[in-house]
Amino acid sequence: MTRASVVGADMTTFGVHESTLSELFAEAALGAYDDAGVEPDEIDALYFGNAMGGQTENDTHLAPAVASQIGLAGVPCQRYEDACATSANAFKNAVEAVEAGIHDTVLVGGVERCTPETGLGTGEMTRIFASASDRHYEQPTGLTFPGVFALLTKRHMHEHGTTEEQLAHVAVKNHKNGTRNPNAHFGKETTVEEVLDSPIVADPFHLMDCCPFSDGASAVIVTNDDRADSFDKPVDVSGVGHATDVVPLSAKPVPHATQAARDAAAQAYEQAGTSADEMAFAEVHDCFTGAEVMASEAIGFFEDGEGGPAAAEGRTEMDGDRPINPSGGLKAKGHPIGATGTAQIVELTEQLRGDADERQIDSAEKAVAHNLGGDAATTVVSVMEVRG
Amino acid sequence: MSLTHDDWTAALEDGDLLGVRCGDCGATYGTPFAVCNDCGGRNLETTELPEEGEVYSETTVQVPPTSFEGPYQVGTVQLDGARVTARLEGDVEIGDHVVFDGAIDESGEIAPVFRVE
Numbered sequence: 482m483t484r485a486s487v488v489g490a491d492m493t494t495f496g497v498h499e500s501t502l503s504e505l506f507a508e509a510a511l512g513a514y515d516d517a518g519v520e521p522d523e524i525d526a527l528y529f530g531n532a533m534g535g536q537t538e539n540d541t542h543l544a545p546a547v548a549s550q551i552g553l554a555g556v557p558c559q560r561y562e563d564a565c566a567t568s569a570n571a572f573k574n575a576v577e578a579v580e581a582g583i584h585d586t587v588l589v590g591g592v593e594r595c596t597p598e599t600g601l602g603t604g605e606m607t608r609i610f611a612s613a614s615d616r617h618y619e620q621p622t623g624l625t626f627p628g629v630f631a632l633l634t635k636r637h638m639h640e641h642g643t644t645e646e647q648l649a650h651v652a653v654k655n656h657k658n659g660t661r662n663p664n665a666h667f668g669k670e671t672t673v674e675e676v677l678d679s680p681i682v683a684d685p686f687h688l689m690d691c692c693p694f695s696d697g698a699s700a701v702i703v704t705n706d707d708r709a710d711s712f713d714k715p716v717d718v719s720g721v722g723h724a725t726d727v728v729p730l731s732a733k734p735v736p737h738a739t740q741a742a743r744d745a746a747a748q749a750y751e752q753a754g755t756s757a758d759e760m761a762f763a764e765v766h767d768c769f770t771g772a773e774v775m776a777s778e779a780i781g782f783f784e785d786g787e788g789g790p791a792a793a794e795g796r797t798e799m800d801g802d803r804p805i806n807p808s809g810g811l812k813a814k815g816h817p818i819g820a821t822g823t824a825q826i827v828e829l830t831e832q833l834r835g836d837a838d839e840r841q842i843d844s845a846e847k848a849v850a851h852n853l854g855g856d857a858a859t860t861v862v863s864v865m866e867v868r869g
Numbered sequence: 870m871s872l873t874h875d876d877w878t879a880a881l882e883d884g885d886l887l888g889v890r891c892g893d894c895g896a897t898y899g900t901p902f903a904v905c906n907d908c909g910g911r912n913l914e915t916t917e918l919p920e921e922g923e924v925y926s927e928t929t930v931q932v933p934p935t936s937f938e939g940p941y942q943v944g945t946v947q948l949d950g951a952r953v954t955a956r957l958e959g960d961v962e963i964g965d966h967v968v969f970d971g972a973i974d975e976s977g978e979i980a981p982v983f984r985v986e
Contacts, residue, residue: 608934617874618900619954621973621980623930623937631928632945639926639963683928727906731899731945731952736926 482754483717485576486709486868488586489517489702490830492823495666495815497596498696502534502543506592507550509698509820513588514551517702517712521552524702525584528575530561530568530591531819536609537599553588562819564613565768566854567591568699569822569861573721579705586708589826590700591819598696606694613855615729627683627691627769629856632730634685634771637737641786643774645685649676650792651770652689655806658799659813661840666695666815690770695815699824709868716833719755719847720864722748728858742779742851745862749849750781753864757781760864761845762804762832764825766853767812773797776851777805780862799842807832807840822861825850829865871913872901881972881979888951890916899953920969922948922983924961936976946983959985 491512498505506529514520527548534540544558561571568591575589595606610626619629637643653673659665676689709715724744730736750756763780767773774788782803783791791797797805808814808828811821829848831837842848847866853859872889877900880887890897893910899918904911927944930937942957946967956973967983974980 603932604935607932608936611934615900615954617878617978618980621976621978622943622954622956623933623939623941623975623980624943624954625930625932625934627932628928628930628943632926632943635928635963636926680931681929682932683930685928729900729954731954732902732906736945 482752483706483719484721484752485579485703485705485718486715487701487718487826487830487865488704488709488712488715489513489519490827491516492664492699492827493697494664495695495697495817497598498594499598502531502538502540502592502594503547503550505696506547506590506698509590509700510551510588513700513702519586519702523586524553524556524588526556526578526587527553527558528561528571528587528589529558530571530822532562532564532567532593533609533818536612537594537601563859564854565766565818566822566852566859566861567819569852569863570723572823572826572863573723573861575703576718576721579703586702586704588700589703590698590823592698593817593819594696595694595817596696618729618731625683627686629730630769630772631683631686633737633775633857634769637771637775638685640737641789643789645677646673647789647793648685648690648770648774649673651767651773652676652812654792654798655767655810655812658807658840659809662809662814665809665813666693667813686769686771692768692811692816695817697815697817697820699820699827701823701826701830714834715868716830717866717868718863719866720749720752722746722862724748724860726858728856730856737775739775739779739853739857739860741858741860742776742853742862745860746780749862749864755847755864759847760849761847762807762842763849763851764808764828765805765810765851767806767810768816770812773805773810780849780851799840804842807837807842822852825852826863833865833867872915874901877901878979881981884971886918886920886953886969886981888916888918889913897949897951899948899951918951918953919948922946922967924957924963924965924967925952926963927957927961953981955981955983957983961985
């Protein structure tokens with residue numbers, strides 16, 4: 482069933498940007514306006530995501546500030562923060578609002594700056610990212626975010642025999658896909674040997690297993706089912722699942738199961754009356770290579786323990802039977818925290834319109850996006866499909 | 870509210886590792902909660918956690934946040950039904966037997982330390 486439709490989508494390049502958060506968001510938002518063919522007076526509300534602007538740039542109360550840049554001052558604006566799942570949560574709330582008839586057409590998106598353009602170095606940004614781990618029972622140990630996902634991944638390796646080489650294949654594949662994405666932070670291929678030879682950040686993760694610090698913004702325009710046909714290329718949102726898991730990590734019964742993703746995926750597939758087998762591809766939250774392996778199992782693309790071998794066998798490549806992250810994923814496209822969730826929606830929209838050029842997945846009719854936050858304790862899974 | 874963060878910290882400073890046990894369903898946790906995540910009960914009693922356990926997962930952090938100096942090993946330790954996140958000493962691996970060995974304070978807040986036997 483159609484819950485809402487995406488009728489405009491755009492993103493900035495992900496990489497290094499000197500512009501302010503508001504300027505950067507405006508670039509994506511104006512692109513989304515133009516893609517939909519709308520003017521600001523047709524937008525009824527803003528659902529906005531930014532995770533860390535208060536910490537990185539002393540910049541809060543951002544929703545009305547960015548709205549003012551793009552002609553939306555006056556409409557209700559709300560800002561979301563859910564660590565790396567920030568703008569997927571904004572998207573979920575936007576879909577619910579138009580579905581419920583509260584608004585007709587809304588702008589949804591996010592922005593973040595994480596590169597040294599903020600004036601912050603690696604140690605300081607590592608500390609800020611770690612603020613999404615438990616303040617009292619994890620941060621004092623010196624646990625970092627690569628460390629959080631290392632703990633999940635190492636247990637997955639222990640339980641299932643997943644190897645560092647299999648993880649490296651995820652990076653190789655996503656870098657290859659990234660070369661076909663003009664908005665990607667990295668446009669260069671890599672090899673398993675290069676990944677395994679890169680310095681260790683938190684074992685089992687080498688530098689090349691980790692997504693980069695990126696700046697960027699993304700935005701989509703969401704409207705209700707009745708209005709969707711008045712736009713050129715609507716793409717339907719048929720399911721949005723959202724679940725959480727207990728924190729801290731030590732309280733999760735099976736941390737590497739990423740249970741919130743399993744619950745969110747089940748909700749999204751049920752709403753859409755579909756299943757993982759009908760998805761032409763997935764965009765998943767590969768902040769680290771191990772996260773993609775765990776996500777590929779949690780969303781039902783592979784049985785538990787098969788995610789690693791599947792990556793090594795090429796099954797998740799563009800021409801594999803289960804393509805994952807044709808955009809290059811967070812690993813190659815980049816990961817400006819608050820922009821990542823809606824950037825996945827931008828990719829699904831372009832693919833399902835058949836507009837993804839070199840990285841087009843043939844005859845894609847349905848696709849799924851998986852965006853997690855923190856230690857995977859927040860996950861939003863969205864199913865989109867070609868409008869029937 | 871049963872165990873608070875202040876209580877947990879004060880005990881750790883005195884060399885005691887506290888957790889909570891649900892008086893209704895028996896679930897145990899290595900950190901305080903106001904409500905049991907297993908059964909929803911509010912009858913969470915403070916309990917002393919075992920001082921020996923097994924490494925559930927571990928990693929060595931090579932790129933630390935500010936105020937920490939790497940490399941160092943961090944992990945989760947299984948103590949009967951509960952787990953705690955702790956600093957690990959002795960280059961341990963998953964499944965290794967470790968014992969509670971006090972606490973570190975590198976950032977203004979303390980964290981438990983477990984050491985290979």
